[in-house]
Each structure stands twice: as C-alpha cells, then as structure tokens.
Amino acid sequence: MSGWQPVRRTRAFEDVIAQIERRIADDGLTVGDRLPGERQLAEQLRVSRSSVREAMRVLETLGVVSSQVGRGPDAGACLISRPADALSDLLRLHLGLSNLSLAEVVDARLMIEKWSAAHAAAHGADLSALTAALERMDASTTAEEFVEHDTAFHVAIAEASGNRLTTAMMLSLRDSLRRYAVGAVERLGDTAGLMADHHRIHRAIVAGDAAGAAAAVEAHLLRAYPGISRSPRTEEEGPDGQHGRLDRVG
Amino acid sequence: MSGWQPVRRTRAFEDVIAQIERRIADDGLTVGDRLPGERQLAEQLRVSRSSVREAMRVLETLGVVSSQVGRGPDAGACLISRPADALSDLLRLHLGLSNLSLAEVVDARLMIEKWSAAHAAAHGADLSALTAALERMDASTTAEEFVEHDTAFHVAIAEASGNRLTTAMMLSLRDSLRRYAVGAVERLGDTAGLMADHHRIHRAIVAGDAAGAAAAVEAHLLRAYPGISRSPRTEEEGPDGQHGRLDRVG
DNA sequence: ACCATAGTATGGTCTGACCATATTCCCTCA
DNA sequence: TGAGGGAATATGGTCAGACCATACTATGGT
Numbered sequence: 001m002s003g004w005q006p007v008r009r010t011r012a013f014e015d016v017i018a019q020i021e022r023r024i025a026d027d028g029l030t031v032g033d034r035l036p037g038e039r040q041l042a043e044q045l046r047v048s049r050s051s052v053r054e055a056m057r058v059l060e061t062l063g064v065v066s067s068q069v070g071r072g073p074d075a076g077a078c079l080i081s082r083p084a085d086a087l088s089d090l091l092r093l094h095l096g097l098s099n100l101s102l103a104e105v106v107d108a109r110l111m112i113e114k115w116s117a118a119h120a121a122a123h124g125a126d127l128s129a130l131t132a133a134l135e136r137m138d139a140s141t142t143a144e145e146f147v148e149h150d151t152a153f154h155v156a157i158a159e160a161s162g163n164r165l166t167t168a169m170m171l172s173l174r175d176s177l178r179r180y181a182v183g184a185v186e187r188l189g190d191t192a193g194l195m196a197d198h199h200r201i202h203r204a205i206v207a208g209d210a211a212g213a214a215a216a217v218e219a220h221l222l223r224a225y226p227g228i229s230r231s232p233r234t235e236e237e238g239p240d241g242q243h244g245r246l247d248r249v250g
Numbered sequence: 251m252s253g254w255q256p257v258r259r260t261r262a263f264e265d266v267i268a269q270i271e272r273r274i275a276d277d278g279l280t281v282g283d284r285l286p287g288e289r290q291l292a293e294q295l296r297v298s299r300s301s302v303r304e305a306m307r308v309l310e311t312l313g314v315v316s317s318q319v320g321r322g323p324d325a326g327a328c329l330i331s332r333p334a335d336a337l338s339d340l341l342r343l344h345l346g347l348s349n350l351s352l353a354e355v356v357d358a359r360l361m362i363e364k365w366s367a368a369h370a371a372a373h374g375a376d377l378s379a380l381t382a383a384l385e386r387m388d389a390s391t392t393a394e395e396f397v398e399h400d401t402a403f404h405v406a407i408a409e410a411s412g413n414r415l416t417t418a419m420m421l422s423l424r425d426s427l428r429r430y431a432v433g434a435v436e437r438l439g440d441t442a443g444l445m446a447d448h449h450r451i452h453r454a455i456v457a458g459d460a461a462g463a464a465a466a467v468e469a470h471l472l473r474a475y476p477g478i479s480r481s482p483r484t485e486e487e488g489p490d491g492q493h494g495r496l497d498r499v500g
Numbered sequence: 501a502c503c504a505t506a507g508t509a510t511g512g513t514c515t516g517a518c519c520a521t522a523t524t525c526c527c528t529c530a
Numbered sequence: 531t532g533a534g535g536g537a538a539t540a541t542g543g544t545c546a547g548a549c550c551a552t553a554c555t556a557t558g559g560t
Contacts, residue, residue, distance in 0.1 A: 009551095012513065013307065024346050031349055037541065048514045050300060053542085057263065057304045061311045062336075064343045069542045070522030076541065081349035083340055086312075090336055091415075093314045096274050099281055099331035104415045111365045111416065123480070162480070165341075165354045166361065169419070230373070230412070259520095262544065287510065298545045303512085319511045320553030326510065507556075518545080525538075530531100 012047045016055035019045055024079070035065065035077040062086050083165070087172030095176060102180070106228045109173040110221050112166055113154065117213035120160035121205045129156040134202050137195065146191055147182065153198060157205070157217075181224065193223060262297045266305035269295055274329070285315065285327040312336050333415070337422030345426060352430070356478045359423040360471050362416055363404065367463035370410035371455040379406040384452050387445065396441055397431070403448060407455070407467075431474065443473060 010018075023029060035041065038056065042049040056077060059065040063082040068075050094100045120127070133153040140146045154174065158167040174181075185191065197220035204212035222229060260268075273279060285291065288306065292299040306327060309315040313332040318325050344350045370377070383403040390396045404424065408417040424431075447470035454462035472479060 009512095011511095021343065021346060030347055039541090050303075050513070050515090053300075054304060054307045056542095057307045058311045059343070061308045062340050062343055064347060067542060068522090069520075071540045072523040075522070079347065081344055081347050083344050083350075086336075086340055090312050090333055093271065093309070093312055094331055094333050096271060097280055097314060097329065097331050100333075100415055104413045107413055108415045108419070111361065115361045163354045163357055165350055165358045169358075259543095261542095289510090300546095301544070306511095317511060318553090319551075321509045322554040325553075501560100503558105503560080505557080505559095507554105509554085510552080511550105512552100513548100513550075515548080516546095519543075521541080521543100523538105523540085526536090528533100528535080530533080 012051035013054035013058065016041070016045055016047060016052055017058060020055065020059065029079060031079050031081050033079050035079065037076055061089065084168040084171040084175075087168055088175045091172055091176040102177075103228050103230050105173060105176055106221070106225050107230060109170065109177065110218060110229055112170045112173065113157070113217045113221060114214040116158045116161040116163075116166060116170060117201060117205060117217045118210040119162065120157050121208050121210040121213040123162065125160055125162060127156075127160060127206055130160060130202060130205065134198055137198060143185055143191075147185065150194070150198075157201070160205070177225075194220070197223060262301035263304035263308065266291070266295055266297060266302055267308060270305065270309065279329060281329050281331050283329050285329070287326055311339065334418040334421040334425075337418055338425045341422055341426040352427075353478055353480050355423060355426055356471070356475050357480060359420065359427065360468060360479055362420045362423065363407070363467045363471060364464040366408045366411040366413075366416060366420060367451060367455060367467045368460040369412065370407050371458050371460040371463040373412065375410055375412060377406075377410060377456055380410060380452060380455065384448055387448060393436075393441075400444070400448075407451070410455070427475075444470070447473060 020035065036044065038049050038052045042052045045052070056065060056067060060067065063084070063086040064079060065077050066080045067077050091100070091105065095102075095105065120130075130153065133149050133156050137146060137149040137153060140149055151174065155167075155171065158170040161167065185194075197216065200216040201213060201220060204210075204216050270285065286294065288299050288302045292302045295302070306315060306317060310317065313334070313336040314329060315327050316330045316332075317327050341350070341355065345352075345355065370380075380403065383399050383406050387396060387399040387403060390399055401424070405417075405421065408420040411417065447466065450466040451463060451470060454460075454466050
C-alpha cells in the first residue's frame with residue numbers, strides 16, 4: 001500500500017467558503033445581497049459557529065463580505081466587492097516581511113499608471129472628474145489639500161481606463177507608498193513641478209495622445225520617487241525620448 | 251455631548267494581527283521564522299484562542315503564514331510569502347461576484363505580460379529557464395504537456411523581469427484564466443501558431459528587443475483570447491503595427 | 501542496534517455560554 | 531391619539547474548556 005497522496009483533508013472553514021462560493025454562483029448572489037447569520041449558516045452546513053466565523057474572516061479579508069452587528073435589515077453579513085482593501089493589506093504585510101522591495105512596488109505602480117493613462121487617452125470615457133481634480137489641485141494651498149486632490153486625480157485616471165482590476169491595484173499600490181509620497185512632497189519643497197506634470201498628463205489624455213500620456217506619467221512618477229525605480233526607460237517610446245514636445249497637445 | 255466619532259472598537263483578532271505585525275517589524279522576523287503556538291499567543295496577548303485563530307486565518311489568507319499540525323520543528327505557524335495564492339483567491343471570488351469581468355482580467359494580464367517581456371528583454375538576467383521551457387514545449391506531444399511547459403515559459407518571462415510583485419500578479423491572473431486557456435488550446439486545434447508566437451517572444455527577449463518582445467506577447471495573447479480584450483492596439487508601437495518583421499531578430 | 505509503544509505538543513473542531521449593540525415591539529403616559 | 535420609553539430579540543464578538551487527529555519524541559524492551 002504505497003503511493004498515497006498527502007490527503008490534506010479540507011478544513012471545515014474551507015468547506016464553508018466553498019459552499020458560500022457555490023451559493024454565489026448558483027443563486028446568482030451579487031454585491032448587496034445578504035448571507036444567513038452565523039448560527040444559521042453553522043446549522044445548515046453542519047459545522048460549528050467557530051468554523052463559520054473563520055470562513056467569514058477569510059472572506060472579509062478578501063474584501064467580499066462585510067459584517068455589521070446589531071439587528072435589522074442592515075445587520076449580518078453582506079456581500080461587497082472591495083478588492084483594493086485586500087490588496088493593500090497584502091502589500092503592507094509582504095513589504096513588512098521584506099519579501100517585496102520598494103523598487104518592485106514603485107515599478108509596478110509605474111507600469112499600472114502608465115497603462116491607465118494610455119487607456120484613458122485611447123478610449124477615454126468621462127474625464128470630468130479628472131478635470132475637476134486638477135482644478136481643485138490648482139486652487140489648493142496646504143500640502144494636505146494638495147495630496148488629497150492629487151490622489152483624486154490619479155484615481156480618476158485609473159477609473160477612466162475603465163478597468164476595475166487595475167484600478168484596485170493602483171489604489172493599493174498608492175496606499176502602500178503613501179508614506180513615501182508625503183516625504184517626497186516635503187523633499188521637493190514646492191509643488192510647481194508636480195503641477196506641471198499633472199497638466200501635462202491631463203492635456204495628453206484629453207487630446208487622446210496615449211503615448212504622450214504614458215510618458216508624462218512616467219516622468220511624473222520618476223520625479224516623485226527619484227532613484228527608486230529600476231526602469232528609467234525601457235519599452236515603448238522610440239529611441240528619442242522627447243516627450244516634452246507633447247505638452248502643447250490639447 | 252455630541253461630536254462623537256463612530257468609535258469602531260478594534261476587534262480582538264485585529265489586535266492580534268497588529269501585534270504580530272509589530273513583532274515582524276521590531277524583531278526583524280522574516281520568511282522561515284516561526285510564530286508561537288496558538289495557546290501561547292493567546293496567553294501572551296490576553297485574548298482567547300478563537301481570536302488568535304481568526305487572526306491566523308487572515309494572515310494565512312494573505313499568504314504570510316502557514317500552519318502545520320503535529321509536533322516537532324516543522325509544526326506550528328511559520329512565516330511564508332506567497333502573495334500569488336492570495337491574489338488568486340481574490341480574483342476568483344470577485345470574478346464570481348461578477349464585479350470583475352473577464353475582459354478586465356485579460357487586459358490586466360496583457361498589461362503585465364507585455365511589461366514583463368519588455369523588462370526581461372531590457373535587463374534580462376538569466377534566460378536559461380526561458381530557453382529550457384521553450385525546448386521542452388517543442389518536444390511535447392500531448393496537450394497537457396504543452397500547457398505545462400507553456401506555463402513554465404510565461405513564468406520564466408515574469409521572473410526574468412526581476413519583479414516579484416508583478417510576477418505574483420501574473421501568476422494569479424494566469425491561474426484565473428486557466429480554464430479559458432484550456433478551451434482556447436482545444437479551439438485552435440493545433441499548437442503551431444502558439445509555438446511560433448513563443449519563438450518570436452523568445453527571440454525578441456534574447457535579442458534585447460523590448461518593444462518587439464512586448465508586441466509579440468500582445469499578439470500571442472490576442473490569439474489565445476480572441477475578442478475578449480478591449481485594447482487591441484493602444485499605446486507604444488508606432489502607427490505601423492508591423493511587428494512581424496521582428497521575427498528575424500536574434 | 502532496532503523497533504514498538506507511550507507520551508506530548510500542535511493545530512482543528514465543537515459546545516455552550518455571555519457580552520455589546522441595534523432594531524423592533526409594545527406598553528405606558530400625556 | 532400620539533409620543534416616549536423600556537423590554538424583547540437577533541446579530542456579531544468574545545471567551546473558556548473540552549476533545550480529536552496528527553506527528554514528533556522519548557522510552558523501554560527485544
């Protein structure tokens with residue numbers, strides 16, 4: 001009797017997760033729908049409430065359920081979809097374990113923001129949020145205000161790309177680097193250069209200039225994180241790197 | 251007495267996670283180090299074992315700890331770093347909730363694989379794994395064998411980019427699309443076209459041709475997922491799209 | 501030296517209880 | 531009749547204690 005696979009019995013909470021996933025698929029549950037209470041779920045699935053709770057912790061960590069205490073229509077577990085929160089936790093912990101370097105995170109963010117800007121320019125949908133954030137940034141006086149609208153600006157770019165997955169990735173990457181972003185702003189002293197970058201990005205996107213938007217984003221992020229990225233110039237953009245001329249577009 | 255913030259008392263398991271994170275940061279814990287047992291941890295942090303277990307489930311979900319039962323040096327909780335597993339769960343659940351579309355996942359994968367290939371070409375490190383996978387793919391006879399080495403090929407590209415974060419993202423995206431990849435191979439009937447794509451990608455990377463590698467990857471994925479992506483041609487690559495000529499490079 | 505067995509520490513699971521919170525119900529009182 | 535205020539109740543959050551399955555470790559007999 002040899003040749004046994006390491007059986008790895010599935011744990012009770014894993015079974016609970018699988019059952020909930022099955023219900024989502026079969027019953028067509030979606031965001032906003034509610035799950036049975038922990039006690040009821042435990043009884044239905046023939047497991048203890050502890051196991052149900054461990055499953056809920058997992059689903060909550062992955063950003064698909066949210067629990068409210070109390071009583072009434074808003075109490076209990078509710079299906080949500082917040083992948084960005086889960087990604088933020090993921091990055092924070094793996095950065096803390098020193099199994100991801102800052103350079104890797106910066107490079108990934110560079111990739112995503114360039115892609116988002118290019119796509120926003122290529123098939124840009126609603127750009128009003130982008131313009132509004134830019135105007136508010138212009139009008140801001142304090143550093144806190146600036147950072148707030150700066151975030152709104154970059155989020156607007158990501159959302160204009162029309163991809164919720166890359167948007168979530170961008171949000172979490174930005175979240176992980178927030179502490180360094182604050183330091184970068186203070187280091188630069190003033191925000192004139194950053195503002196010029198933003199206007200350059202905005203002009204390229206509204207002009208539908210995908211390559212120019214990507215290049216402007218790259219220049220912007222390299223200014224914000226000097227010396228961290230390992231990729232000052234890699235793919236796209238021909239051997240000349242004269243993206244400055246794109247400023248006049250739009 | 252007004253103006254109270256909704257206090258949102260931190261839950262016990264959240265406190266446990268925070269304490270473990272603090273230990274990781276302060277004591278410099280890293281991958282391979284072990285955590286105290288659940289009972290010991292509960293006693294130290296003055297919480298119940300249930301709360302410790304819920305915290306462990308969260309950390310396990312995020313891919314930073316792994317638990318083994320039994321006794322001995324290998325038993326107990328051990329720090330790991332497997333972000334790709336966590337990302338796979340994340341994608342699977344959010345796809346199931348219909349809050350992410352297949353097109354978004356395919357587009358994200360296209361972004362990452364193009365980026366990885368371009369970076370592998372630009373500062374390519376060790377490309378032996380890439381070449382080996384390609385040769386094994388050539389020699390494979392069954393579809394299963396082909397898919398296996400196809401995966402190894404794409405993983406080698408991601409790893410050659412030198413970024414563990416984007417590699418993890420690529421792995422999880424690929425994992426989410428695996429079922430569709432199998433169908434695509436069957437739909438195409440033979441693998442000649444895919445093999446030609448692979449050789450094209452390989453040649454561009456070893457030649458250091460970043461733009462060519464990115465273009466070859468794009469063509470390859472568009473062949474594998476026809477009609478799914480929303481971005482058949484966006485940024486980079488000039489108005490001509492004649493990447494076929496790059497075949498002769500290398 | 502070897503092997504079988506008891507001991508023990510680990511995570512996995514269950515039970516049942518209690519708490520804090522928030523809604524719902526209903527009774528009292530104006 | 532209306533409004534106010536408690537009681538009932540359902541929810542998640544927490545805890546204590548028990549038992550199981552597993553896998554290493556020590557012990558003792560051969």
